[in-house]
Amino acid sequence: DIDDPKTKERFYSLLQSLKNWVQHDQVKVHLINQKALPLLVRCVTETKFDPIKEQTAALEILLALSFNNDAASTLRQNHHFMTHVRSVSNNIISDQSRLQRAAEGLLWKLEKEREAVAKPAILNSYQHDIMMSYSHSDKQLCYQIHEQLVKDGFRVWIDRDHMHGATMIAMADAIENSDIAIICMSDAYKQSVYCQSEAHYAFERRRCLIPLIM
Numbered sequence: 001d002i003d004d005p006k007t008k009e010r011f012y013s014l015l016q017s018l019k020n021w022v023q024h025d026q027v028k029v030h031l032i033n034q035k036a037l038p039l040l041v042r043c044v045t046e047t048k049f050d051p052i053k054e055q056t057a058a059l060e061i062l063l064a065l066s067f068n069n070d071a072a073s074t075l076r077q078n079h080h081f082m083t084h085v086r087s088v089s090n091n092i093i094s095d096q097s098r099l100q101r102a103a104e105g106l107l108w109k110l111e112k113e114r115e116a117v118a119k120p121a122i123l124n125s126y127q128h129d130i131m132m133s134y135s136h137s138d139k140q141l142c143y144q145i146h147e148q149l150v151k152d153g154f155r156v157w158i159d160r161d162h163m164h165g166a167t168m169i170a171m172a173d174a175i176e177n178s179d180i181a182i183i184c185m186s187d188a189y190k191q192s193v194y195c196q197s198e199a200h201y202a203f204e205r206r207r208c209l210i211p212l213i214m
Helices: 005-021 025-033 036-045 051-065 069-076 079-090 094-118 136-151 167-176 187-191 193-204
Strands: 128-133 178-185 208-213
Touching: 005 025, 005 051, 025 036, 025 051, 025 069, 036 051, 036 069, 036 079, 051 069, 051 094, 051 193, 069 079, 069 094, 079 094, 094 167, 094 193, 128 136, 128 167, 128 193, 136 178, 136 187, 167 178, 167 193, 178 187, 178 193, 187 193, 193 208
Parallel strands: 128 178, 178 208
Antiparallel strands: none
């Protein structure tokens, strides 16, 4: 019973485990079939769940599940949930930046990505030659690659600041204004739903994708 305070820590551990496993499509389908969406929505919207722990983990799991069309449709139709997520994304609290980022990422997948994909492509007017998509766990190697590419004369966009705020919108803008997207593949990259969102959007925008194994 997740309402029992004695089980809270075990429940949080379960959410953390799910966050790691939910990147796999089979796990997404299994969770959806097992009616996990209503429980995860409760974790996000009910105040008894800790914002930094349970609510953030639940939002990140829902973000991963939103790659599934059925799950995304169900979440969009839950007006109370969507209103709550919009409120979280606009509520800037210093110790809840991960929660806000997860809310923004979910709103990107559910509302803004389709509009962005539908925009006309920019032809022959890119601000950057290359956009680098990477996990910050691999930043040292990626920074070296970036520096070498710049020395070789390429105009390269890279997020060195691990941006907060309108992160996915900024990433989308970088992808739209780049000819090539280098996908810096690693285990950490594959486990990050934010990195997956970047790669998916670059694919949707028909950019030249270069996978680079870290």
